[in-house]
Amino acid sequence: MVTGRIPRVIRTPAIVLRHRRLGEADRIVTLLTPGRGKVDVIAKGLLRSKSRMAGHLEPLTLVELVLAHGRSMDVVTQAQTIDAFPAIHSDLDRLSAGMYLLELADRITVEHAEAEGLHDLLHAALVRLARGDGQQVVQRTFELALLEATGFRPELTDCLRCSESVAAEAAWWVPVEGGVLCASCAKTYPEAQPIDATALRVLRAFQSVPYEEAGRIRLTDELAARMEQAMHALMRAVVERDLKSAQFVSAARRARVAGEASEDTETAKDD
């Protein structure tokens, strides 16, 4: 009886999440694929300057790959860029947001777990970022959809403890529990944080309306920052670690605001 492995070659689209060095010239590339979820594959000779695959296997790229079955990991034999999202790469706010989406998708998924539709969710979010949709809307709706798809849907309307529905003005935010508490239940919960009522209302809307409708909601910078703060805390609790890319999104924005402020003083001086 022949029990040998069936040799196989598969062709699949994939979003490159990250890569790390393996030995002198090879790389382990972490991909998000439609059919097999998150997988690590080996790309050989990628660090040699004449490698034809190198530019096609950078993070934040949608690629078409041919993978050959390998002993421990599949090996990339062909790589072709489908979309490198140049519009994301040309702007720091979009780029940092894109890096954040990648890190979220990476940290929240277990290897080979076929989390249904994650690849499509990430792809859609990257397309929206690239075409210039509001970055806050893209990031918040992605977070909520990702949590939904991985079984971490946050509870934004009913108190997590007593199940009573909570008015936005009376709600407290509890990232480690994944949602809100009513004012009286929050009294016995030291980790409960206040949350801006408007920020919570908009998050509720994002959780229940289609993306196109969410995109029509106008957000001031201040409101967007409050929503970001609440959702970053929630995501950190879900993946149980600091998200460096979330901090980078905030750092990039702080640098932009500081730059705009100094331009204003320049203009004021000119007047």
Next chain:
Amino acid sequence: MNDGRDPFLPGASSPIARLVEAFHRLPGIGPKSAQRLAYHILRTQEAEAQELADALIEVKRSIVFCQQCQNLTSRTPCEICTDASRDRHSICVVEEPLDVLAIERTNGFHGLYHVLHGVISPSDGVGPEDLKIGELLARLRDVETEVSEIIVATNPNLEGEATAMYLARLLRPLGIRVTRLARGLPAGADLEYADDVTLGRALEFRQEVQ
């Protein structure tokens, strides 16, 4: 010589296994190379092994960060920072000390350097606060600074781009010109196999043929 276990087996507690492990931790050294190096050391004279050990300790004890450019040096400020013939109007920002050597070899740059010791890479747990960016800002805010241009020479990949754009954003309010190395196709590359970003940039930064 051993208790019957393979002395090269990782995790075995023999001195050889310890040496193999130590080599294996070095960047770019796989298990096979680590075994070859360990075997090589075993065959050399003791004096030669001693020289290697001494050199390792010496470098750890005598090399420090230059207080200005953050490059590794045996004295601070380093040779480049104190060289009066160098142009003090431009600073070339690089990821690693080895990049300074590479740019020096081109003989095309005569300004000063700043070594970040890494690049913004959230997936590796590295953010701006983990790099020598604060030290760069301090240099530029110094009242005696003559710097008017920063050339960001980070690698042409996602992390290098993010770092360059972040630096540009930080430095703009200081009124300093920030430039990026022009990115072309690597020598010997086929246009046919080039990825879109590289090709796009190569076109964007095209130069007149002389």
